[in-house]
Amino acid sequence: MNSREQVDVAIIGAGIAGSALATALTSNGFSVRLIDRSDQPLDTARGDHIQPAMAPVLSRWGIWDSLLLAGGEKRFGTRWFDASHEHIVTIPVPEHKDCAPWFLFLNHEDIGRVLLDRAIVNGARCTLGAKHWSLTRAQACWHLSWESPQGAEEISCTLLVGADGTGSSVRSRLDIDIQRHRYHHPIAVLYGRQRTVPEKRTLDVHLTQSRMLSLIPRTGGGTKIGFPIAVEELTLWRDAPESQLHEQLRQWCPTLDFETLTFGALYPPVSQQSEAYEGEGAAVLMGDARHAMHPARSMGMNTCFRVADQLANMIAELSPGFSERQVLPILQQFDRQFARDLAPILSDNHAAGLQMDTIAGDGFAGLTGQLRAASSRANVLEAMGLKAAGISA
Numbered sequence: 001m002n003s004r005e006q007v008d009v010a011i012i013g014a015g016i017a018g019s020a021l022a023t024a025l026t027s028n029g030f031s032v033r034l035i036d037r038s039d040q041p042l043d044t045a046r047g048d049h050i051q052p053a054m055a056p057v058l059s060r061w062g063i064w065d066s067l068l069l070a071g072g073e074k075r076f077g078t079r080w081f082d083a084s085h086e087h088i089v090t091i092p093v094p095e096h097k098d099c100a101p102w103f104l105f106l107n108h109e110d111i112g113r114v115l116l117d118r119a120i121v122n123g124a125r126c127t128l129g130a131k132h133w134s135l136t137r138a139q140a141c142w143h144l145s146w147e148s149p150q151g152a153e154e155i156s157c158t159l160l161v162g163a164d165g166t167g168s169s170v171r172s173r174l175d176i177d178i179q180r181h182r183y184h185h186p187i188a189v190l191y192g193r194q195r196t197v198p199e200k201r202t203l204d205v206h207l208t209q210s211r212m213l214s215l216i217p218r219t220g221g222g223t224k225i226g227f228p229i230a231v232e233e234l235t236l237w238r239d240a241p242e243s244q245l246h247e248q249l250r251q252w253c254p255t256l257d258f259e260t261l262t263f264g265a266l267y268p269p270v271s272q273q274s275e276a277y278e279g280e281g282a283a284v285l286m287g288d289a290r291h292a293m294h295p296a297r298s299m300g301m302n303t304c305f306r307v308a309d310q311l312a313n314m315i316a317e318l319s320p321g322f323s324e325r326q327v328l329p330i331l332q333q334f335d336r337q338f339a340r341d342l343a344p345i346l347s348d349n350h351a352a353g354l355q356m357d358t359i360a361g362d363g364f365a366g367l368t369g370q371l372r373a374a375s376s377r378a379n380v381l382e383a384m385g386l387k388a389a390g391i392s393a
C-alpha cells in the first residue's frame with residue numbers, strides 16, 4: 001500500500017449521484033473520497049434535461065452557471081402530438097419564483113464532468129479506474145482498499161455511500177433488499193439532426209399509432225429519439241443502415257424530417273427501489289442504486305440532485321470529522337424522509353413508464369383525450385407544468 005487516508009465520506013460511483021453528493025458535501029467542508037471502476041466519460045445517452053426546480057440547488061452548489069458555460073441550452077416546455085400527427089397541447093414551463101423559466105439541457109457526460117470538476121475544486125479526491133475494491137468493517141468506520149492505474153490504496157471512512165448505479169455492488173455486498181419492476185420493452189435511442197430546428201426548443205412526444213416517440217433536444221441542434229421496441233427487434237435496430245432508420249421513423253410519423261440518423265443505444269428500463277441499510281455501521285445508497293426509474297419522465301438524474309441535496313443538508317448539521325455514532329441518527333432521519341418524498345415520484349414515474357411500455361398503443365386514445373381536455377383548462381395545464389418542472393403543485 002502506498003497511501004492511507006481517513007475521510008468523512010467515501011462514495012463508490014462517480015456518476016451523477018456520487019459527484020452531486022461529493023459537490024454538496026465538500027462545499028460544506030467535509031472530506032470526501034470518490035471511487036469509480038470506470039475511467040471513461042459517462043454514457044452520453046442518459047439524463048440530459050435538468051428540471052427548472054433544480055436551478056436553486058445547482059446554483060447553491062456553484063454549478064448552474066458552469067453548466068451554461070459548458071454549453072447548456074434552454075428548453076421551453078413539452079409538446080404532444082396525436083396519432084394523426086396533429087399538435088394536441090404544449091405544457092409550458094411555469095413562471096415560479098423557485099425555478100428557472102426553462103429546462104437546462106446538456107449532454108450527460110458534460111453534466112457529470114462539471115459536477116466532478118466542482119467537487120475536486122472543493123477538495124474531493126477522486127480515483128477513476130478502480131476495478132477491484134474491497135470493503136471491511138473496522139472500529140466505528142469502514143476500511144476500503146482498491147487497485148487502480150495509480151496503484152494500490154487504502155482508506156478509512158466514517159460514512160460509506162453506494163452510488164454505483166442499478167446493478168450496485170455496494171447493495172449486494174451489504175446485503176440490502178430491493179424491489180424491482182422490469183418493463184417489457186427495451187428503449188432504443190437514436191441520434192439525429194432534423195432539417196428544421198426551432199430557435200425555442202421543446203421536447204416533443206409523438207403518440208403514433210403503435211408507440212410513443214420522444215424527441216429530446218440535444219445541444220448544438222441535435223435530437224435524441226427514444227422509443228420502446230420489441231425484444232426481437234434488438235439486432236434490427238442495432239445493425240440497421242441509416243436509410244432503414246429514416247424509413248421506419250417515417251412510417252410511424254411522416255411529419256418527422258431528419259437530415260441524419262444514427263443508432264445510439266438500447267436500455268432495458270427498470271423501476272427499482274432499495275431498502276434502507278440496517279446492518280452494522282453507517283452506510284447509505286443513493287442515485288440509481290437506490291431508486292432507478294423508467295426514463296419516460298426524465299426524473300432519474302433530477303432525483304439524484306434532489307436526494308444529494310437532502311442528504312448533504314442533513315449531514316451539514318454535523319461538523320467535519322463527525323463520528324459514526326453522530327451520523328447514524330441522521331441516516332435514519334434521511335431514510336424516513338426519503339421513503340416519504342420518493343414514493344409519489346416513483347409512482348408517478350412508474351405510471352408514465354407503463355404508459356410508454358407498449359408497441360401496440362392503438363393510437364393512445366385515452367392519453368390523447370386527457371391531453372386534449374387539459375389543453376383547454378389553464379389550471380390543469382399549470383399543474384402539469386409545475387409537476388414537469390419539479391415543483392409540487
Ligand SMILES: Cc1cc2nc3c(=O)[nH]c(=O)nc-3n(C[C@H](O)[C@H](O)[C@H](O)COP(=O)(O)OP(=O)(O)OC[C@H]3O[C@@H](n4cnc5c(N)ncnc54)[C@H](O)[C@@H]3O)c2cc1C
Binds near residue numbers: 015047168288
Ligand atoms: C436513455 C435514458 C435517458 C434518461 N434521461 C433522463 C433525463 O433527461 N433526466 C433525468 O433526470 N434522468 C434521466 N435518465 C435517468 C438518469 O440518467 C439516471 O437516473 C442517472 O444517470 C443515475 O445516476 P447514478 O449516478 O445514480 O448512476 P450511474 O449513472 O449508473 O453511475 C454509476 C457510476 O458507478 C460506477 N460503478 C458501477 N459499478 C461500480 C462498482 N462496482 N465499483 C465502482 N464504481 C462502479 C459506474 O462506472 C458509474 O460511473 C435517463 C436514463 C436513460 C437510460
